Amino acid sequence: MDVERAVELALSLGAEYAEVRVERLLRTGVMGSEEVTVSTRSTGGFGIRVLANGSWGFVSVNSREDLEWAVKRAIKLARVGKSSVRLAEIKPIRDRVKSRMKVKPAEVPLEEKVEVVRGLLNELPEASRKVVKYSDFSGVKRLITSEGTEIEWELAGISFITYLTASSNGRSAELFSLTGSIERGFEAVEGMTEKILGELRGQMNCFLHGKRPELRDVPVLLSPRFAGMIAHEALGHLAEADELPNTPLADKLGERIAPEFVGLSDGNVPDGHGNDFYDDEGVPVRKVEILKDGIFNEPLVDRERAFQLGIEPNGHARAESYAFEPMVRMRNTYFEPGDWTFEELLEEIKLGYYLVSAGPGQTGLDSSFTVGILEGYVIRNGEITEPIFGATASGKALDALPGIGGLGKELDFENCYCGKGQVVRVSMGGPHVLFKKGIRVV
Structure with a gap:
C-alpha cells in the first residue's frame, strides 16, 4: 500500500483527518577518545496519525507492508478516547524543500570525517579524558494529508558534542561544548571546531584558576x-x-x-x-x-x-x-x-x-x-x-x-x-x- 492509499483508507474508515509522515535517513557517527570508532545506520518508517471521533490515534511502523494494519490500528486507538479535538484551518501546500548546505555530509568521504575528529582531539586542552562525537544525517521526509498537503523535505545535518574531564588539585569537573547545523554543511566544519575550542579553553581557564563566588545579590x-x-x-x-x-x-x-x-x-x-x-x-x-x-x-x-x-x-x-x-x-x-x-x-x-x-x-x-x-x-x-x-x-x-x-x-x-x-x-x-x-x- 502506498501512502496516498493509506490516507484514503483512513477516511473510508471514518477518520475526520489523516496524515502520513515518511522518513528515510542515513546516519553516520564518528566517536574519538582513546580510539576512534565509526558507525553508519539507516533509519526510517511511517508515522500515521488520524483524527476520529474527536480524538487522535497514532501508530508508527517501519515497513510499507504494515501500513494497512497501522491505519486500522490508529482508527481503533482514536475511537477508544473521548475528546473534542478540532484543528485550525490552513491552506493545503504542495512543495519541495531543498537543503541549503553547500557541501552535504553524504558527499564527504568517511576518512575525512575521521580526520576532523582526530584533529579536534589533538587540539583540545589537556584533560584526563577527552571525547569528541561527530554525527551527521542525510535523507528525505514527506508529509501527506487528507486535506491535500504534500511536502517533501531534503534533510541534512551535522553536529559535534565534545566532553572534557578536567582534574586538578584533587578536584574534577565535566566540561562540554555542543554545536551543529542543518543549513551549513561540511564547508562550515572548521568554524564549528574553532567555536568548540574557544568555549572549552574558556571553561578550562575558569576551572583551573577560578574561585567560588563570594558576592551575593549583585548585577x-x-x-x-x-x-x-x-x-x-x-x-x-x-x-x-x-x-x-x-x-x-x-x-x-x-x-x-x-x-x-x-x-x-x-x-x-x-x-x-x-x-x-x-x-x-x-x-x-x-x-x-x-x-x-x-x-x-x-x-x-x-x-x-x-x-x-x-x-x-x-x-x-x-x-x-x-x-x-x-x-x-x-x-x-x-x-x-x-x-x-x-x-x-x-x-x-x-x-x-x-x-x-x-x-x-x-x-x-x-x-x-x-x-x-x-x-x-x-x-x-x-x-x-x-x-x-x-x-x-x-x-x-x-x-x-x-x-x-x-x-x-x-x-x-x-x-x-x-x-x-x-x-x-x-x-x-x-x-x-x-x-x-x-x-x-x-
Missing part, C-alpha cells in the same frame, strides 16, 4: 548563550501552548510582564538549528513575538491549540521523527536585541558577574531555574577580572524580567537540542543581557 551580565538558556528553558517552555495552562503565564496574555524595551521571539534565524519552512503539520513557520514591548503577546501553537485559543497557527508542531506524534515545540528562541554596546553594559556594573557558559541545571514551569556556571568572571568597575568556578545561577525568570537594565546590539545563538519527551534541534540566544537584579550567583 549579572549574561552572554548571548547564557541569555538564550534563560529565554528557552525558563521562559520559552512556558509559552508552549500545551504547557501554558500549567504555568504562571496562563492568564497573562496581553499583560506586561517585562520592561517595554524587552522582546522575546521564536522563529527562523540565520543558521538556526530549528529552522524550517513548514512544521510537521504542514503549517508555514513564522516568527512569533512571545513578548512584544514587554507584553505577553502570543504563545507557540500547533493546529489543535491554535483552534482552542482562536489564533493563527504559527508553525510550531514538531516531531523528533516519523515514530513520534507532533507536539508544540520551540525552534529558535531568543531575546530581541537592544541598542547598548558591550562596553556600555559593562560600565553599568561596578561590582557583579559576567556569565558566559551555562552547564547542567534544572528548570520548572514556574519559570524557576538553577544552572551551573562553566565559564564566568567577576566584573569590577566595568572591567572583566578574575574567573569563577563551582558556582550556580538561580532565580525565577518571571521575577527577574523587570530587573533587565539593558540589551546589547549583537545577536548570537547556540545550536543545540531540547528534550520534552522527544529530542529536537533548537537554537537559543539573544544579545548580551544585563540583569540588575533577579539572578543570584552562589
Whole structure:
C-alpha cells in the first residue's frame, strides 16, 4: 500500500483527518577518545496519525507492508478516547524543500570525517579524558494529508558534542561544548571546531584558576548563550501552548510582564538549528513575538491549540521523527536585541558577574531555574577580572524580567537540542543581557 492509499483508507474508515509522515535517513557517527570508532545506520518508517471521533490515534511502523494494519490500528486507538479535538484551518501546500548546505555530509568521504575528529582531539586542552562525537544525517521526509498537503523535505545535518574531564588539585569537573547545523554543511566544519575550542579553553581557564563566588545579590551580565538558556528553558517552555495552562503565564496574555524595551521571539534565524519552512503539520513557520514591548503577546501553537485559543497557527508542531506524534515545540528562541554596546553594559556594573557558559541545571514551569556556571568572571568597575568556578545561577525568570537594565546590539545563538519527551534541534540566544537584579550567583 502506498501512502496516498493509506490516507484514503483512513477516511473510508471514518477518520475526520489523516496524515502520513515518511522518513528515510542515513546516519553516520564518528566517536574519538582513546580510539576512534565509526558507525553508519539507516533509519526510517511511517508515522500515521488520524483524527476520529474527536480524538487522535497514532501508530508508527517501519515497513510499507504494515501500513494497512497501522491505519486500522490508529482508527481503533482514536475511537477508544473521548475528546473534542478540532484543528485550525490552513491552506493545503504542495512543495519541495531543498537543503541549503553547500557541501552535504553524504558527499564527504568517511576518512575525512575521521580526520576532523582526530584533529579536534589533538587540539583540545589537556584533560584526563577527552571525547569528541561527530554525527551527521542525510535523507528525505514527506508529509501527506487528507486535506491535500504534500511536502517533501531534503534533510541534512551535522553536529559535534565534545566532553572534557578536567582534574586538578584533587578536584574534577565535566566540561562540554555542543554545536551543529542543518543549513551549513561540511564547508562550515572548521568554524564549528574553532567555536568548540574557544568555549572549552574558556571553561578550562575558569576551572583551573577560578574561585567560588563570594558576592551575593549583585548585577549579572549574561552572554548571548547564557541569555538564550534563560529565554528557552525558563521562559520559552512556558509559552508552549500545551504547557501554558500549567504555568504562571496562563492568564497573562496581553499583560506586561517585562520592561517595554524587552522582546522575546521564536522563529527562523540565520543558521538556526530549528529552522524550517513548514512544521510537521504542514503549517508555514513564522516568527512569533512571545513578548512584544514587554507584553505577553502570543504563545507557540500547533493546529489543535491554535483552534482552542482562536489564533493563527504559527508553525510550531514538531516531531523528533516519523515514530513520534507532533507536539508544540520551540525552534529558535531568543531575546530581541537592544541598542547598548558591550562596553556600555559593562560600565553599568561596578561590582557583579559576567556569565558566559551555562552547564547542567534544572528548570520548572514556574519559570524557576538553577544552572551551573562553566565559564564566568567577576566584573569590577566595568572591567572583566578574575574567573569563577563551582558556582550556580538561580532565580525565577518571571521575577527577574523587570530587573533587565539593558540589551546589547549583537545577536548570537547556540545550536543545540531540547528534550520534552522527544529530542529536537533548537537554537537559543539573544544579545548580551544585563540583569540588575533577579539572578543570584552562589
